[in-house]
Amino acid sequence: MKKIRTITLRGVKYKVLWFKDPDKLIDFDGRCNKQDKIIEIRCGLSARDTNVVLIHEIFHAFFWDLDESVVVDTAIDLERVLNQLNK
Numbered sequence: 001m002k003k004i005r006t007i008t009l010r011g012v013k014y015k016v017l018w019f020k021d022p023d024k025l026i027d028f029d030g031r032c033n034k035q036d037k038i039i040e041i042r043c044g045l046s047a048r049d050t051n052v053v054l055i056h057e058i059f060h061a062f063f064w065d066l067d068e069s070v071v072v073d074t075a076i077d078l079e080r081v082l083n084q085l086n087k
């Protein structure tokens with residue numbers, strides 16, 4: 001999977017940082033920092049999980065007012081639809 005380094009969301013450029021955590025000390029797979037314009041994604045997830053996490057963080061960047069549960073469900077559903085398109 002290609003590791004993109006930047007994405008532009010609603011005209012705002014975000015850095016994408018891919019972090020390694022071999023000892024599993026970090027308790028999140030992704031994180032979006034609106035103030036610093038940084039999205040962090042865990043390395044080593046499956047392709048589908050990486051997509052879900054990236055979609056999830058992109059939703060946070062788009063819509064800061066959404067509840068976490070809405071972002072979780074929407075990211076999973078959207079990844080599933082996109083995955084079906086690629087079969």
Ligand SMILES: [Zn+2]
Binds near residue numbers: 056060068071
């Ligand atoms: Zn979230």
